[in-house]
Amino acid sequence: MGTGYAKPYAASTAYAAGDNVNVGNATYRAVQAGTTGANSAPPGARPARVPFVVRDGGVRWEWINDAAINSKVGAYVETEVVDGAGAAWGAAFNYHIKTKPRAGQFFPGVEFDYANDSGADCALGITDCTAIRVGLSGDAQVTHGLQITGEGSATTGYSAIWAFRINGEKVARQASIEVDSMSEVGLGFGVSGIGTSAHSVAAIRDVSTSPRAIQVSGIKSVATIDDTATTPTFANIGGTKSLAGLREASTTPTGILLQGRYAAAQISGAGWSVDPAGGLTAARLNSPLATPASSRAPCRAGDWAHDTHFIYTCVAADTWKRSPLSSW
Template identity: 85%
Template structure:
């Protein structure tokens, strides 16, 4: 497209209705013809809200888009919905497969092939290069930034194998899905009350061989994981682990803190449990034989030890008493 379709902007210059101009990183279209002012050019950046109208002399400019987008564009679709227009689409692509797909055949509804052969990597905030961008604006809220729906299949019951798939050995350097918004929930399932059917296997499933299934970092004000559901168990751990089913190695004040109301036990395992009152019940209790050095050996009240001849109990700080053992 050469240098683009926008005309050079100049002060005290006549423009016709429909003329496009670039000012800084903003593209405007003249919705009213006239002559620009001597020093009243429209802003050269994206407005806070759209639509945005700027008066310049006797010309009325309407902001269209960023100049870097509109200067050179392969296809440009512009739709303005006004009162009485009814339902409207910016663009509609209707694609219907009526032949039986076979191995090796390719049936994309819409395909975007995007490559960077410039010799320089794109950097976020500096030279953003985006294959597909959805920009939301206006003074009212929309329902979806991106929506994928399906009516189901008569044979399988589902419209697709994957509603959204990200594949490729090195498709993304940092993360396959990055959520940087300030919404109440970063990733929600059934949170809107729409499509809340139970998932057959799991809401989130990881069967990869990644070093970690979930990695949590950063400073959290409440908790890293919060479970307020009424499920039978919070975490169900199975399989063979090389180290531990659950490992806590932080420097927090408490590794595991139980503060709920438990009807049967605070924690239980095979042959042992701790009841709601904190009483330990175990089928067997085993500790190594040990003998305090003397009755004044260091200890805290409640410590105990035993050897082949005595049972020792610490009744106060650094104060041991003992009872003899006998055979029967």
């Protein structure tokens, strides 16, 4: 357990084991007492990997934190787990409500009130101001960066109304949740196979009045949405839409591509359908009256047209034939 207090660093100076010093924007702790070298100070920046131990004369320093964090800290708690220590906690807050909550009462287990009244906004990536930060490091991975668990309630079945809630009309300017990691899945539900209980309403539910429910941009190598589930319906669209239930306006080679194995129909609508073999069945078929300019007018084999006197069929490239119409 360290004190969190940093002494000034100096060359050719004796330090005891456990002493903390600041070098540039790095804080080190002496894990071996001794006298520093004349010109062998440890690096003044965060190392690429931790743990990081460096020799300085007769002293062995271990990097423990950024100096900017360590030098002005309201509370400093450090726990180091070594072989034989068993299970360990960096800090534990046990809060047990045993009185009946009443209207207007507030029972926070832990509360962080963080305000910026400096008169200047924090610039992302330059002067980060973070209310709560979880930093993960080391040579081996941990299981969770942040975990919220619950044992359920004997009366309601659930431990909380929300396990995680972001509340406030303007709590975040860019995004309420931002995922910048390079993990296999950005946001997963039951991906690990642990806790895969069924959601009774939806995995994701949006009832806001925002301009878009989901906005997707950027370059995707496989698909914008990849659905491999065995659900009855891929997308269930209801409600009143002012433009379209489904609108595709990209410049891709194909607007909608169907490549599955369909037992009943490739696509089906009210009064019409396309069967698995590509046959079209429709309650009625309507096309505008049109007359080819001549029997050699441009066309592709299979094209057809009709006017008040004839039905025209394109039998080969730029080759039309016609059949007369009659009344009955």
